[in-house]
Amino acid sequence: MEKFQTLRSKAVPLPIENIDTDQIIPARFLKATTREGFGANLFSDWRYTSDGQPKPGFVLNDARYGGQILLGGKNFGCGSSREHAAWALYDAGFKVVISSYFADIFKGNALNTGLLPLQVSDEVLQRLFKQVELDPQTQLIVDLPTQTLTVPLWEESFGFELDPYKKECLINGYDDIDFLINQKAAIAAYEQQRPWAY
Amino acid sequence: MITYGTNPGMGMALNGNIPLQVLEGEAVSFDKSLQYMGFAPGESLLGKQIDYVFIGSCTNSRIEDLRAVAAYVKGKHKAAHVEAIIVPGSKLVEKQAIAEGLDQVLTAAGFELREPGCSACLAMNDDKIPAGAYCVSTSNRNFEGRQGPGARTLLASPLVAAITAVEGHIVDITEYLN
Numbered sequence: 001m002e003k004f005q006t007l008r009s010k011a012v013p014l015p016i017e018n019i020d021t022d023q024i025i026p027a028r029f030l031k032a033t034t035r036e037g038f039g040a041n042l043f044s045d046w047r048y049t050s051d052g053q054p055k056p057g058f059v060l061n062d063a064r065y066g067g068q069i070l071l072g073g074k075n076f077g078c079g080s081s082r083e084h085a086a087w088a089l090y091d092a093g094f095k096v097v098i099s100s101y102f103a104d105i106f107k108g109n110a111l112n113t114g115l116l117p118l119q120v121s122d123e124v125l126q127r128l129f130k131q132v133e134l135d136p137q138t139q140l141i142v143d144l145p146t147q148t149l150t151v152p153l154w155e156e157s158f159g160f161e162l163d164p165y166k167k168e169c170l171i172n173g174y175d176d177i178d179f180l181i182n183q184k185a186a187i188a189a190y191e192q193q194r195p196w197a198y
Numbered sequence: 199m200i201t202y203g204t205n206p207g208m209g210m211a212l213n214g215n216i217p218l219q220v221l222e223g224e225a226v227s228f229d230k231s232l233q234y235m236g237f238a239p240g241e242s243l244l245g246k247q248i249d250y251v252f253i254g255s256c257t258n259s260r261i262e263d264l265r266a267v268a269a270y271v272k273g274k275h276k277a278a279h280v281e282a283i284i285v286p287g288s289k290l291v292e293k294q295a296i297a298e299g300l301d302q303v304l305t306a307a308g309f310e311l312r313e314p315g316c317s318a319c320l321a322m323n324d325d326k327i328p329a330g331a332y333c334v335s336t337s338n339r340n341f342e343g344r345q346g347p348g349a350r351t352l353l354a355s356p357l358v359a360a361i362t363a364v365e366g367h368i369v370d371i372t373e374y375l376n
Contacts (some may be wrong), residue, residue: 022341
């Protein structure tokens with residue numbers, strides 16, 4: 001997994017609530033044996049017509065918007081348990097999704113993929129949507145060590161919560177197995193103290 | 199109970215009306231949902247013509263469900279314009295249904311019995327509902343495109359699905375059960 005420390009980027013606004021995993025990556029695209037390549041079909045039915053042409057009204061087809069941060073409405077990632085949803089977002093170049101609520105399974109899958117689900121209040125989310133739609137060049141700064149989201153233009157920072165274990169994993173680029181392997185010395189030392197048990 | 203929208207929470211009584219208003223902050227997804235489904239706020243679904251009935255999925259195609267469906271459709275036939283598909287919840291359920299002779303009853307009523315699997319709950323294989331068509335489904339997911347791009351899913355119980363297949367449109371089942 002890639003390390004995540006700080007990200008400065010523009011954001012892509014998708015102000016729709018209850019975006020489910022069937023929209024993020026429709027089931028018919030799940031037949032693959034590796035994590036790569038799902039980004040091409042991200043939001044496929046919203047993004048492309050049935051004959052594969054980009055739909056002009058959809059934000060990912062709008063040249064004004066770009067960046068590695070996706071702003072999504074409340075209850076982002078609800079619906080079917082589908083790790084491919086997080087993979088597709090990551091594969092399409094997103095490193096952070098900001099919403100005012102994340103469905104629990106999506107949140108876990110995102111963190112395991114190296115995609116940061118960053119939860120802000122409803123009020124802050126609405127302000128961000130307005131700001132980014134008003135000026136698509138608006139920069140946001142996500143700083144993981146200090147757990148802050150900064151909007152330089154507003155001269156404001158907002159704290160966000162994150163499980164300390166997942167934070168350490170993201171900062172170091174560890175998945176669960178990498179984390180465990182890095183604890184090898186500590187595990188061996190622990191076992192030596194208890195020769196009767198091991 | 200039946201759903202009118204594009205998430206399982208958007209449900210109501212069969213003889214109810216689609217809400218006129220939604221919770222604050224959910225207006226965008228509510229409007230988008232109804233537009234996708236081709237329904238209007240406040241509308242009743244009674245009498246709405248249905249194109250497909252899918253009785254399947256791991257959740258609502260157990261042997262008890264198939265027994266309930268067979269008990270209702272015995273001696274009846276599905277409406278001519280409806281395509282009715284039954285997919286047992288598992289291979290074990292399929293075997294049991296055949297052992298009890300339910301397959302004969304269902305086939306005689308015009309239902310197509312297919313191999314156990316995810317089928318039209320997920321639309322990963324060829325069991326897809328065409329764009330714009332209405333499907334009463336006993337699965338538990340009704341997201342946009344879930345049963346195929348553009349497919350419109352109404353979630354309901356196996357008995358409601360069975361009655362809908364026979365009538366060809368949404369009915370108030372309490373009138374049929376009493």
